[in-house]
Amino acid sequence: MGGALLLLALVRGGARTLGWALALAGAAYVGALAARRHGLDGTAPLVATALLLCGELARWSIDLRVRIRGAELPARKRAAAVAALALAGLAASGIAVGVAAAPTGHGLGWTLLGAIAAVGATGVGAWLARRPV
Numbered sequence: 001m002g003g004a005l006l007l008l009a010l011v012r013g014g015a016r017t018l019g020w021a022l023a024l025a026g027a028a029y030v031g032a033l034a035a036r037r038h039g040l041d042g043t044a045p046l047v048a049t050a051l052l053l054c055g056e057l058a059r060w061s062i063d064l065r066v067r068i069r070g071a072e073l074p075a076r077k078r079a080a081a082v083a084a085l086a087l088a089g090l091a092a093s094g095i096a097v098g099v100a101a102a103p104t105g106h107g108l109g110w111t112l113l114g115a116i117a118a119v120g121a122t123g124v125g126a127w128l129a130r131r132p133v
Helices: 002-012 015-036 044-063 075-101 108-130
Strands: none
Touching: 002 015, 002 044, 015 044, 044 075, 075 108
């Protein structure tokens, strides 16, 4: 269903449909994890990054259909911002999954590292979102 909604969003240029497509794709992944009952999945950072890139690139293609004077962003700058966001998200989610996979008996250091990773992920996302391009 997520793939069908993504295709519909790309054909019709519907930004609202794009959000639902990504939500359904993410829900399908979570459902598959829950059905397997294996707990933590080491590929979760890759799946999250793929969903992020899918959403960003799909929205970029939808934005190209509507020309707003003065709102053009050079493709190189937008591509660099999307790449930086994807790499930062991959790094932060990789750290978070790595910390979550660590045995719980390692104490305060791992808890502190997990908290730093979570705050760092949020901070990088906020910085990239507010950064002038």
